[in-house]
Amino acid sequence: MRATIPLSHLQSPSRAVSAARLPDFVSLMKPRVVVLTVFTAFVGLAIAPDHVDPLLGFIAVLAIAAGAGAAGMLNMWYDADIDALMARTARRPIPLGKISRPEALACGLVLACSAVTTLALALNSKAAALLAFAIFFYVVVYTIWLKRRTPQNIVIGGAAGALPPVIGWAAATGEIGLEPLSLFLIVFLWTPSHFWALSLNRTNEYARAGVPMLPVVAGRAATTHQILIYSVFLVPISVLPWGLGFAGTIYVAAALSCGALFVVLAWQLRRASASDRQAPQRLFAFSIVYLFVLFSALLAGSGGNRWLPLLCARPAASEVAAGPAQSTARTAPSSPNLDAGHV
Numbered sequence: 001m002r003a004t005i006p007l008s009h010l011q012s013p014s015r016a017v018s019a020a021r022l023p024d025f026v027s028l029m030k031p032r033v034v035v036l037t038v039f040t041a042f043v044g045l046a047i048a049p050d051h052v053d054p055l056l057g058f059i060a061v062l063a064i065a066a067g068a069g070a071a072g073m074l075n076m077w078y079d080a081d082i083d084a085l086m087a088r089t090a091r092r093p094i095p096l097g098k099i100s101r102p103e104a105l106a107c108g109l110v111l112a113c114s115a116v117t118t119l120a121l122a123l124n125s126k127a128a129a130l131l132a133f134a135i136f137f138y139v140v141v142y143t144i145w146l147k148r149r150t151p152q153n154i155v156i157g158g159a160a161g162a163l164p165p166v167i168g169w170a171a172a173t174g175e176i177g178l179e180p181l182s183l184f185l186i187v188f189l190w191t192p193s194h195f196w197a198l199s200l201n202r203t204n205e206y207a208r209a210g211v212p213m214l215p216v217v218a219g220r221a222a223t224t225h226q227i228l229i230y231s232v233f234l235v236p237i238s239v240l241p242w243g244l245g246f247a248g249t250i251y252v253a254a255a256l257s258c259g260a261l262f263v264v265l266a267w268q269l270r271r272a273s274a275s276d277r278q279a280p281q282r283l284f285a286f287s288i289v290y291l292f293v294l295f296s297a298l299l300a301g302s303g304g305n306r307w308l309p310l311l312c313a314r315p316a317a318s319e320v321a322a323g324p325a326q327s328t329a330r331t332a333p334s335s336p337n338l339d340a341g342h343v
Contacts, residue, residue, distance in 0.1 A: 029069030044168030
């Protein structure tokens with residue numbers, strides 16, 4: 001009597017291996033970073049003065065998420081050597097040997113090209129060019145050039161992480177105006193405080209890996225002083241969307257209250273002792289909440305009546321009959337205050 005072989009045993013080895021390694025490839029994309037990136041990009045797209053077809057809006061967000069994930073993959077490909085030396089990053093897939101560096105490089109490049117091409121074909125070339133620039137800036141300018149050479153790596157490299165709301169706006173409008181640039185400035189000024197607060201408790205790890213983060217090069221006192229300065233400057237910059245007329249009372253209240261708390265936590269960090277590990281951790285954790293609250297308030301206060309149609313609406317029958325070329329046409333702005341300052 002012949003033994004019965006389970007069907008699962010007949011699967012090709014490559015398919016089984018690929019399925020088992022999928023979570024490792026996903027972790028290469030830095031999913032927690034992608035979530036914040038995608039959210040700011042979605043807000044930029046949702047509050048823009050031009051409506052987009054819901055399907056095209058979904059494709060735009062998906063392409064931006066893929067681009068951010070590709071940048072994460074290429075970052076881990078290049079930084080695999082120093083990742084292995086730091087406790088925070090030592091358990092990433094490449095240092096653990098779960099994914100090889102050539103695999104990460106190939107996957108990152110394919111994903112980046114696919115994301116940019118999709119955004120260009122589905123939405124417009126300006127948004128695609130901005131996405132390509134953001135990936136290039138993060139991988140080449142920040143990861144390869146700046147990260148191991150200057151303590152200002154986070155300050156300059158932060159431009160890449162500040163571009164998603166601009167990309168989202170450009171995907172909807174095909175243009176870049178003062179409104180998305182104000183959102184860019186908010187994320188840009190937020191970034192140093194966010195990452196330096198994290199690095200304060202990882203100074204020894206960065207020093208061992210040879211990464212000249214500001215706490216390694218300048219020390220804790222100078223770093224906390226810089227964090228306080230950036231936090232103070234962030235408050236008036238965060239009010240710009242209200243000043244430009246595309247954010248309302250809900251947003252400005254959130255910006256001022258959260259900004260004040262941000263400054264208080266930065267001041268407490270400045271006054272804390274060198275042995276206090278809670279103060280930088282509190283500021284780091286709040287910085288994440290801060291950005292989510294700020295962009296949520298922007299969405300609720302100035303685009304709340306428009307992002308639900310973006311998510312839920314269906315193309316009209318006449319648009320479907322007219323074909324893809326006409327169904328993707330944008331309508332005129334429906335909210336007068338969103339037109340203020342638009343270039």
